[in-house]
Amino acid sequence: MTILSYTKMLLLLPILVLCFAWPASISAEENFVQCLISNSLPSEPITPAIFVRDNSTFTSVLNSLVRNLRFNTSTTRKPFLIITALHVSHVQAAVVCGKKFSLQLKIRSGGHNYEGISYVAEVPFFILDLFNLRSIDVDIKTESAWVQVGATLGELYYEIANKSKTHGFPAGVCPTVGVGGHLSGGGYGNMMRKYGLTVDNLIDAQVVDVNGRFLDRKSMGEDLFWAISGGGGSSFAVVISYKIHLVRVPEIVTVFRVQRNLEQNATDIVFEWEQVAPSLDKDLFIRLTMDVINSTTQNGTMTVRATFLALFLGDSKRLLSITNTSFPSLGLKESDCIEQSWVQSVLFWTNFPLGTPAEALLDRRPQTLTFLKRGSDYVKTPIPKVDLERIFKRMIELEAPMLTFNPYGGRMAEIPASATPFPHRAGNLWKIQYATNWNEPGNDVSEKFVNLTRNLRRYMTPFVSKNPREAFYNYQDLDLGINHNGKASFFEGKVYGIKYFKGNFYRLVKVKTQVDPNNFFRNEQSVPTLPH
Ligand SMILES: Cc1cc2nc3c(=O)[nH]c(=O)nc-3n(C[C@H](O)[C@H](O)[C@H](O)COP(=O)(O)OP(=O)(O)OC[C@H]3O[C@@H](n4cnc5c(N)ncnc54)[C@H](O)[C@@H]3O)c2cc1C
Ligand SMILES: *[C@@H]1O[C@H](CO)[C@@H](O)[C@H](O)[C@H]1NC(C)=O
Ligand SMILES: *[C@@H]1O[C@H](CO)[C@@H](O)[C@H](O)[C@H]1NC(C)=O
Numbered sequence: 001m002t003i004l005s006y007t008k009m010l011l012l013l014p015i016l017v018l019c020f021a022w023p024a025s026i027s028a029e030e031n032f033v034q035c036l037i038s039n040s041l042p043s044e045p046i047t048p049a050i051f052v053r054d055n056s057t058f059t060s061v062l063n064s065l066v067r068n069l070r071f072n073t074s075t076t077r078k079p080f081l082i083i084t085a086l087h088v089s090h091v092q093a094a095v096v097c098g099k100k101f102s103l104q105l106k107i108r109s110g111g112h113n114y115e116g117i118s119y120v121a122e123v124p125f126f127i128l129d130l131f132n133l134r135s136i137d138v139d140i141k142t143e144s145a146w147v148q149v150g151a152t153l154g155e156l157y158y159e160i161a162n163k164s165k166t167h168g169f170p171a172g173v174c175p176t177v178g179v180g181g182h183l184s185g186g187g188y189g190n191m192m193r194k195y196g197l198t199v200d201n202l203i204d205a206q207v208v209d210v211n212g213r214f215l216d217r218k219s220m221g222e223d224l225f226w227a228i229s230g231g232g233g234s235s236f237a238v239v240i241s242y243k244i245h246l247v248r249v250p251e252i253v254t255v256f257r258v259q260r261n262l263e264q265n266a267t268d269i270v271f272e273w274e275q276v277a278p279s280l281d282k283d284l285f286i287r288l289t290m291d292v293i294n295s296t297t298q299n300g301t302m303t304v305r306a307t308f309l310a311l312f313l314g315d316s317k318r319l320l321s322i323t324n325t326s327f328p329s330l331g332l333k334e335s336d337c338i339e340q341s342w343v344q345s346v347l348f349w350t351n352f353p354l355g356t357p358a359e360a361l362l363d364r365r366p367q368t369l370t371f372l373k374r375g376s377d378y379v380k381t382p383i384p385k386v387d388l389e390r391i392f393k394r395m396i397e398l399e400a401p402m403l404t405f406n407p408y409g410g411r412m413a414e415i416p417a418s419a420t421p422f423p424h425r426a427g428n429l430w431k432i433q434y435a436t437n438w439n440e441p442g443n444d445v446s447e448k449f450v451n452l453t454r455n456l457r458r459y460m461t462p463f464v465s466k467n468p469r470e471a472f473y474n475y476q477d478l479d480l481g482i483n484h485n486g487k488a489s490f491f492e493g494k495v496y497g498i499k500y501f502k503g504n505f506y507r508l509v510k511v512k513t514q515v516d517p518n519n520f521f522r523n524e525q526s527v528p529t530l531p532h
């Protein structure tokens with residue numbers, strides 16, 4: 001199916017609802033609920049965790065973790081039931097009964113999936129919500145922590161900082177992202193050049209497998225543990241918790257945010273960034289975001305603004321000696337640099353005002369919600385200056401989409417591509433994120449902005465990786481292909497699977513075939529089983 005027809009299909013969903021009658025039929029739903037009750041422990045009643053459409057709070061539970069307003073419409077397919085698991089036995093019951101009734105299960109931890117895959121489906125489905133399972137147990141002595149999947153990154157960072165001024169964890173920069181999707185999909189953050197990805201810092205995990213068994217790393221085996229370390233949990237099992245390895249951070253780190261638009265030589269500075277950012281000292285991570293703004297010097301015209309946002313694991317003096325020699329065109333000054341604790345740097349990176357207390361990380365609601373579309377690419381050779389100029393011109397024509405470049409190199413280039421399912425290691429200079437946000441509802445408006453995003457991504461084709469055109473799994477993008485989980489499932493899965501996982505796709509398929517041969521854990525972009 002083409003992308004366009006998928007979009008059309010979303011619009012047709014209310015009609016399709018009528019075709020799949022049974023989950024809506026009362027007796028079948030009652031049977032499913034009965035199954036859940038009889039498969040859970042009397043000491044841990046499951047009924048307070050079951051929400052059907054008749055429950056007055058059904059919609060608020062569903063919407064509480066919708067993080068892309070593109071999927072907050074009356075035509076978005078709704079689940080027929082939500083289980084907000086309060087205990088592992090509820091997860092076990094959900095899997096056992098979902099399998100028994102051949103129902104599509106969607107697993108949701110933090111709800112940040114860009115395509116709503118954790119809470120939208122084309123077929124009748126129920127949601128297993130894990131936000132109640134969010135304990136965090138930090139042990140500084142062993143420099144490790146057990147964290148349940150329903151915790152947010154912000155809660156995790158807060159708990160680490162609460163116990164130590166010199167430990168952190170290399171994960172995403174948005175504090176409301178959920179641990180479940182982020183870690184199982186291979187999360188990255190601004191310490192990636194020093195310590196690698198989240199999945200390069202995993203020690204153990206607990207899952208509920210397709211047979212409802214509660215397993216740890218030892219009992220699940222290395223293959224399944226490998227798969228849920230970047231291959232996406234939702235194809236393999238329900239992850240309950242991860243044991244992570246904490247990393248050391250200095251008591252004082254340095255951050256800066258420096259902006260230059262085209263009139264301030266942004267093109268030259270971006271070009272120099274391309275040469276140096278992936279090979280700078282591992283302690284320094286400089287993210288580059290480019291967006292289109294009104295010109296400050298010429299009324300009525302637009303310009304491109306380049307924002308250089310950095311974390312340096314050291315003090316400002318050493319930072320300036322690095323940038324003065326390696327990245328002179330940026331013109332970084334002492335006054336641009338802010339020295340603070342690591343946990344404060346987390347707040348700075350997510351745009352909280354200076355001085356915001358660390359408790360802000362405990363707020364599970366995002367600062368803003370928008371309609372959005374995301375995409376990704378990888379770059380293996382620097383983009384020549386004349387092409388940068390063309391790209392900026394194109395961005396100004398399109399106006400809406402932003403580009404973010406996240407530099408690789410450092411530790412990322414040292415870890416073998418097969419160590420985890422995440423394959424984009426040595427040879428990649430940086431990852432591109434395409435990002436478009438808008439605030440106006442309506443399917444036409446959405447189509448317009450999604451189109452603009454695709455348009456910019458198409459324009460970038462000559463400058464990015466080819467055969468395959470690599471993409472980041474945690475930036476899931478249904479434009480890369482959709483699985484209907486029918487007879488052609490393997491071949492459909494290969495289309496996006498090779499982009500996300502390169503050669504590791506085949507090992508993921510092998511593991512999938514072993515642990516879930518009947519493809520219970522499936523979705524629009526899951527890892528398929530081998531063809532029969
Ligand atoms: C504002 C924002 C900022 C972001 N910043 C970053 C960043 O800095 N770095 C980065 O790497 N990524 C980033 N992302 C992407 C993010 O890492 C992924 O979307 C991630 O998968 C979200 O996890 P979640 O639990 O919140 O999402 P969900 O939507 O709940 O889950 C995402 C996927 O994982 C599956 N899943 C969730 N929990 C489980 C589980 N317990 N067991 C099995 N499968 C599960 C879901 O079924 C779904 O397929 C960002 C996303 C947003 C919206
Ligand atoms: C949902 O509604 C059902 C039936 O009306 C009721 O038994 C159940 O307790 C409700 N669930 C919650 C979580 O309120
Ligand atoms: C989601 O849509 C509903 C119905 O249109 C609307 O009332 C609600 O405000 C929307 N939610 C957000 C966060 O915009």
Ligand SMILES: *[C@@H]1O[C@H](CO)[C@@H](O)[C@H](O)[C@H]1NC(C)=O
Binds near residue numbers: 161162163
């Ligand atoms: C740690 O958390 C407790 C409450 O959970 C709080 O009282 C204390 O101030 C916190 N300490 C630090 C250093 O953040």
Ligand SMILES: *[C@@H]1O[C@H](CO)[C@@H](O)[C@H](O)[C@H]1NC(C)=O
Binds near residue numbers: 264
């Ligand atoms: C831009 O570069 C030119 C030539 O290198 C230089 O003269 C000028 O001062 C720079 N402008 C800014 C705003 O840095």
Ligand SMILES: *[C@@H]1O[C@H](CO)[C@@H](O)[C@H](O)[C@H]1NC(C)=O
Binds near residue numbers: 292293
């Ligand atoms: C740019 O200016 C126009 C008016 O000239 C205004 O409508 C628009 O909101 C501005 N855009 C931005 C991004 O500031």
Ligand SMILES: *[C@@H]1O[C@H](CO)[C@@H](O)[C@H](O)[C@H]1NC(C)=O
Binds near residue numbers: 296297298299
């Ligand atoms: C742009 O227009 C505003 C008023 O609309 C004016 O105050 C400002 O001086 C103008 N700037 C330039 C650079 O022309």
Ligand SMILES: *[C@@H]1O[C@H](CO)[C@@H](O)[C@H](O)[C@H]1NC(C)=O
Binds near residue numbers: 317318320321324
């Ligand atoms: C870096 O350069 C600035 C301005 O050129 C200068 O003031 C500063 O002392 C230099 N810092 C280091 C550490 O070299």
Ligand SMILES: *[C@@H]1O[C@H](CO)[C@@H](O)[C@H](O)[C@H]1NC(C)=O
Binds near residue numbers: 444447448451
């Ligand atoms: C989006 O793009 C498609 C194909 O390029 C086109 O047919 C459609 O009209 C576009 N929609 C909008 C709203 O721009």
